[in-house]
Structure formats: C-alpha cells, structure tokens
Amino acid sequence: MSNLGPLEAVIMERMWARGRPTPVREVLDELEHERSLAYTTVMTVMDNLHRKGLLGRERVGRAYHYVPVQSREEHTAALMSEVLADTADRGSALLHFVEQMQPEELDRLRSALDRRSSTKSEGE
Numbered sequence: 001m002s003n004l005g006p007l008e009a010v011i012m013e014r015m016w017a018r019g020r021p022t023p024v025r026e027v028l029d030e031l032e033h034e035r036s037l038a039y040t041t042v043m044t045v046m047d048n049l050h051r052k053g054l055l056g057r058e059r060v061g062r063a064y065h066y067v068p069v070q071s072r073e074e075h076t077a078a079l080m081s082e083v084l085a086d087t088a089d090r091g092s093a094l095l096h097f098v099e100q101m102q103p104e105e106l107d108r109l110r111s112a113l114d115r116r117s118s119t120k121s122e123g124e
Contacts, residue, residue, distance in 0.1 A: 003052075003079075007037075007045050012054060016072040021058065021065035 004012065014027055028042045046066050049055040054075070057064040070078070087093045101109065 005045075007041075008049055011042070011045055011049065012068070012072075012075075015055065015066065015068050019068075021060075021067045023060070023063045023065050025063070027066075 010031065011027060014030060015022065024039065024043045024046055027046065028037060028039055031037055031042065046055060046057075046064075050057050050066065054069060055066040056069050057066045059065075068075075084090050084093055098106070098109070
C-alpha cells in the first residue's frame with residue numbers, strides 16, 4: 001500500500017479484516033504470533049495511522065479503540081485517484097489500465113458504468 005510503512009500496512013490489513021473497533025492490545029496479541037513487538041510500538045503506529053486519517057478512534061475506559069475510516073476498497077480507490085492525478089493524461093492512463101483488466105473485471109466495470117449512467121440520467 002502506497003504511503004504506508006511495512007508495519008502500518010500489516011496493521012491496516014488486520015483492522016480491515018476485523019471490521020470492528022479494536023484496542024491496541026488485541027492487535028498486538030495477534031501480531032505477536034508472527035513477530036516480537038512492544039505495545040508502545042503498535043500504539044505509536046496506530047496513532048500515526050489515526051493522524052494520517054486511516055483510523056478513527058474512540059476512548060473506551062483508559063484505552064483507545066481504533067476502526068478503519070474507509071473500507072480497503074475505498075482506500076484502494078483513493079490511492080488510484082492519487083496516482084491518476086499525477087499523470088499528464090488521465091484518460092490515457094485509464095485506457096492502459098482497462099486494457100490490463102480480465103474479462104470478468106471488464107464486465108463488472110461495464111455494469112458499474114451502466115448503473116452510474118442510469119442514476120445520473122434519472123437525477124437530471
């Protein structure tokens with residue numbers, strides 16, 4: 001994931017998989033099966049993700065419970081928009097992207113575009 005460090009990316013994957021507010025301790029307990037980490041390390045990374053706008057948080061007792069602000073798919077779409085904003089020819093970049101898509105992905109894209117077109121037509 002762009003703009004995320006390795007531990008940030010791992011933590012975001014875990015948070016998206018959980019889909020519920022989660023305290024640092026639960027994330028640490030899960031990650032400790034794979035690597036040795038300090039509580040303060042995980043707490044600092046989750047606080048950084050909060051400051052970056054990727055995690056929301058709410059104080060529950062003495063601890064914060066964190067939750068993703070966007071779904072993984074919404075986050076990916078935002079990253080794609082950022083990348084497209086950096087190109088001189090957005091349309092050309094999109095065409096190259098579409099040319100790499102699998103047929104079933106193209107079908108889903110066509111359906112989404114059809115739904116969007118019909119929704120816009122109804123709203124006019």
